[in-house]
Amino acid sequence: MLHLLKKAKTYAERVAIQSDGKEFTYGYLNERSDEIASFLLGDESDLNEERIGLLVRPDIHYVVALWGIWKSGGIAVPLSLSAKESELDHYISDSNITLIISSNNCEEQKKIPQKNSINIQNIENINAVECMSLPTLGNDRKAMIIYTSGTTNKPKGVITTHGNIEAQITALAEAWKWTKEDHIPLILPLHHIHGIINSLCCPLYVGAKVSMLGGFNVDKVCKEISQSNYTVFTAVPTIYFSLIEKLEETNNQEIFNGFKRLRLIMSGSAALAPEIHKKWEKLTSQKILERYGMTEVGMALSNKIDGERRPGAVGEPLPNVEIKLEDENGNEIMEEGEIGQILLKGPQVFMEYQNLPKKTQASFRDGWFLTGDIAVLENGYYRLLGRDSIDIIKSGGYKISALEIEDVLLKHKNVKECAVVGKDDNKWGEIVVAAIIPKNKTISEEELQNWCSKYLSDYKIPRIFKFLDGLPKNSMGKVTKKELKNIFS
Ligand code: MLC
Ligand code: AMP
Numbered sequence: 001m002l003h004l005l006k007k008a009k010t011y012a013e014r015v016a017i018q019s020d021g022k023e024f025t026y027g028y029l030n031e032r033s034d035e036i037a038s039f040l041l042g043d044e045s046d047l048n049e050e051r052i053g054l055l056v057r058p059d060i061h062y063v064v065a066l067w068g069i070w071k072s073g074g075i076a077v078p079l080s081l082s083a084k085e086s087e088l089d090h091y092i093s094d095s096n097i098t099l100i101i102s103s104n105n106c107e108e109q110k111k112i113p114q115k116n117s118i119n120i121q122n123i124e125n126i127n128a129v130e131c132m133s134l135p136t137l138g139n140d141r142k143a144m145i146i147y148t149s150g151t152t153n154k155p156k157g158v159i160t161t162h163g164n165i166e167a168q169i170t171a172l173a174e175a176w177k178w179t180k181e182d183h184i185p186l187i188l189p190l191h192h193i194h195g196i197i198n199s200l201c202c203p204l205y206v207g208a209k210v211s212m213l214g215g216f217n218v219d220k221v222c223k224e225i226s227q228s229n230y231t232v233f234t235a236v237p238t239i240y241f242s243l244i245e246k247l248e249e250t251n252n253q254e255i256f257n258g259f260k261r262l263r264l265i266m267s268g269s270a271a272l273a274p275e276i277h278k279k280w281e282k283l284t285s286q287k288i289l290e291r292y293g294m295t296e297v298g299m300a301l302s303n304k305i306d307g308e309r310r311p312g313a314v315g316e317p318l319p320n321v322e323i324k325l326e327d328e329n330g331n332e333i334m335e336e337g338e339i340g341q342i343l344l345k346g347p348q349v350f351m352e353y354q355n356l357p358k359k360t361q362a363s364f365r366d367g368w369f370l371t372g373d374i375a376v377l378e379n380g381y382y383r384l385l386g387r388d389s390i391d392i393i394k395s396g397g398y399k400i401s402a403l404e405i406e407d408v409l410l411k412h413k414n415v416k417e418c419a420v421v422g423k424d425d426n427k428w429g430e431i432v433v434a435a436i437i438p439k440n441k442t443i444s445e446e447e448l449q450n451w452c453s454k455y456l457s458d459y460k461i462p463r464i465f466k467f468l469d470g471l472p473k474n475s476m477g478k479v480t481k482k483e484l485k486n487i488f489s
Pocket of ligand 1: 187188189192193194195216236238239268269270292293294295395396397398399428430431432458459460463
């Protein structure tokens with residue numbers, strides 16, 4: 001069982017979560033999650049890795065449900081609240097979810113069959129849930145499946161164990177000096193590790209306070225920061241872009257003071273442009289600490305909390321992370337300044353991909369996980385240079401598969417051929433763009449956007465379409481996406 005859950009008892013009186021204007025103590029979290037675990041267990045003594053979906057808004061209910069699933073021996077599968085039905089269908093069938101815990105109205109909105117879902121408030125309103133003895137779980141027990149896009153056309157489920165999650169949390173608690181006096185606003189979605197591990201589990205592990213703001217809204221964040229005693233802030237680069245726009249137009253000193261008061265401000269999930277790093281420092285006198293992570297490994301590299309925070313670099317390995325760079329031929333790079341793929345090893349590295357044994361096997365070599373990220377070591381710090389696959393796009397911190405979008409576009413009756421790439425963008429990092437060879441000249445951008453929005457989450461929908469007579473291809477007939485990117489740039 002995670003120490004995160006055990007330690008909550010020792011902070012029983014402290015405030016753990018602030019949500020919807022109310023405060024909830026660690027004691028409350030502990031009791032409610034015990035009740036949820038007991039409810040889920042019914043007559044069983046252990047859920048034995050049954051998969052439970054979590055379609056719950058980012059509020060107190062999310063936390064008690066997540067802990068309840070873990071305590072009962074289930075595997076939590078956090079689901080995106082903005083996912084479209086066909087995306088949810090994939091997560092549900094691929095991970096073999098037997099029950100979905102949902103917030104009010106979420107199940108109807110997403111058309112989840114009633115028999116497969118239970119409203120979190122209904123569980124919490126069942127007064128007579130008698131708390132039973134909960135199972136003892138070893139570190140090797142599976143705990144969570146998170147869906148992330150990749151070079152497969154459907155998102156893949158990354159399975160982590162209790163041991164992996166524990167290692168991911170403790171490395172950050174140590175490296176970033178989390179203490180129970182810390183207070184963080186949670187503004188990120190709770191179906192990805194940046195939100196789940198960095199913003200939620202890490203502070204709860206040390207007895208700190210998390211204010212769940214229900215998602216990112218620039219005005220709300222600025223108001224909160226100016227009025228509360230936050231100490232830590234973490235976000236994706238797109239959020240810093242929006243905050244800078246706000247800071248440049250306001251003369252409300254309380255907002256500036258709020259950001260200046262923070263002891264630690266971090267960015268990750270996508271590259272933070274050095275200009276944003278520098279602008280932010282000029283505006284708030286705070287140097288953003290950039291770090292690098294991945295769903296499969298948690299956080300791996302970080303700039304130093306008490307040392308250099310170098311713009312454009314992601315720093316050095318976090319505690320217990322082993323790293324090496326390899327060239328295209330699989331030879332280890334021994335010198336600084338040479339470019340290679342990042343390989344990682346350590347207790348935080350995930351167990352396997354759901355239902356993809358071959359993909360899992362191909363992702364490891366001699367126990368090292370092949371990240372697909374290309375980097376260079378310079379004066380002791382790693383700097384990321386991109387990815388080895390052009391089919392992976394990062395937009396607003398979300399990882400997006402070009403192949404998944406092409407699949408949807410090709411199902412449209414008027415699309416003969418298509419190719420999707422990422423176009424560099426100051427705010428979003430990259431935006432999704434698509435080249436289309438139409439079957440019929442009357443097809444419009446709006447029609448294709450509407451088509452995509454039926455099947456894809458909003459952030460995956462192409463923002464620019466180009467209608468071409470032919471796609472650039474090599475002598476083998478394969479689309480040359482580098483060339484295509486140039487057409488868009
Ligand atoms: C939204 N919009 C986009 C877009 N997403 N435009 C281009 N590209 C995108 N990707 C448009 C909308 O259509 C809308 O346009 C406008 O922007 C506002 O939309 P929104 O949905 O309200 O945006 P906002 O709430 O501001 O969302 C931005 C965001 C969000 C950055 C807060 O994308 C987000 O929460 N990202 C975080 C993802 C994350 O947690 N990743 C971590 C993965 S884990 P209009 O015209 O209607 O106004 C990982 C490992 C690690 O990566 O290392 O951490
Ligand atoms: P995900 O699969 O959503 O967990 O995304 C992980 C990917 O995000 C990594 O493989 C990197 O490509 C990218 N990433 C994470 N942090 C950074 C960073 N600080 N700079 C550049 N890319 C990053």
